[in-house]
Amino acid sequence: MNTAKNDATQHWLNSKDTMKALKVSACHLMHMRLSGDITFKKKGNAYWYLVSSNNNQ
Incomplete structure (x- = not known):
């Protein structure tokens, strides 16, 4: 069983x-925000x- 809690930390x-x-870029970040990504x-x-x-990187 692979759980996201073990693989990544969120900040x-x-x-x-x-x-x-x-x-x-700032523009791409804005588009990600507007599209809900x-x-x-x-x-x-x-x-x-x-x-x-990811802790694996």
Whole structure:
């Protein structure tokens, strides 16, 4: 049985750190947000993204 809990850790990252982690531009990140491809929350004027980091990498 393979569980995501054992394979990856999830972190809330700001836009700048999310772009670095996913290796995407600000424009692409916005499109991911608008299409629902990434989980996010907005606090004030800032967006925070839930990003998984694999322990196997």
